[in-house]
Amino acid sequence: xxxxxxxxxxxxxxxxxxxxxxxxxxxxxxxxxxxxxxxxxxxxxxxxxxxxxxxxxxxxxxxxxxxxxxxxxxxxxxxxxxxxxxxxxxxxxxxxxxxxxxxxxxxxxxxxxxxxxxxxxxxxxxxxxxxxxxxxxxxxx
Amino acid sequence: xxxxxxxxxxxxxxxxxxxxxxxxxxxxxxxxxxxxxxxxxxxxxxxxxxxxxxxxxxxxxxxxxxxxxxx
Numbered sequence: 001x002x003x004x005x006x007x008x009x010x011x012x013x014x015x016x017x018x019x020x021x022x023x024x025x026x027x028x029x030x031x032x033x034x035x036x037x038x039x040x041x042x043x044x045x046x047x048x049x050x051x052x053x054x055x056x057x058x059x060x061x062x063x064x065x066x067x068x069x070x071x072x073x074x075x076x077x078x079x080x081x082x083x084x085x086x087x088x089x090x091x092x093x094x095x096x097x098x099x100x101x102x103x104x105x106x107x108x109x110x111x112x113x114x115x116x117x118x119x120x121x122x123x124x125x126x127x128x129x130x131x132x133x134x135x136x137x138x139x140x141x
Numbered sequence: 142x143x144x145x146x147x148x149x150x151x152x153x154x155x156x157x158x159x160x161x162x163x164x165x166x167x168x169x170x171x172x173x174x175x176x177x178x179x180x181x182x183x184x185x186x187x188x189x190x191x192x193x194x195x196x197x198x199x200x201x202x203x204x205x206x207x208x209x210x211x212x
């Protein structure tokens with residue numbers, strides 16, 4: 001049987017943010033960071049800065065060993081990532097890129113599922129997120 | 142036994158580039174499937190711009206070859 005495969009490379013940006021996907025993404029990201037040796041990672045709806053009286057409410061965020069952490073807000077429909085990375089293992093820039101990639105992966109899985117695919121995801125050692133969608137007979141998942 | 146399963150594999154690299162590979166589709170329907178995926182991603186709020194697209198023909202020889210013995 002002749003079948004064809006296609007390879008497509010895309011540039012993807014988050015244009016408008018879905019709050020439910022933000023929360024789901026943060027749960028996945030927290031599990032990933034815990035697996036990377038970040039102790040006491042917790043998902044929260046408020047993150048603080050070094051000055052503990054500066055607490056900011058967010059859609060979802062993560063903290064590690066204290067109230068400081070990173071969080072995601074939406075302002076004017078756009079994604080805004082806040083946090084205090086002073087003396088943290090992860091910079092705000094690195095967290096932002098991680099969150100964006102995890103958000104795209106979560107959105108990708110939902111889109112594939114809506115098309116009838118069963119999905120799975122894993123993070124490779126080079127930090128590439130691999131999402132697989134399969135359908136049809138002959139698949140043992 | 143022949144397998145009719147189709148797959149879409151997506152790799153999101155560290156820089157955020159998204160690589161989509163469709164496999165197991167008959168003819169050019171693989172392109173349509175990845176376009177449908179992109180359409181749904183856009184509906185979900187992502188901005189997606191295709192930078193490169195390649196189509197590769199694969200012949201899946203799933204039938205067992207039979208040795209023909211001629212005497």
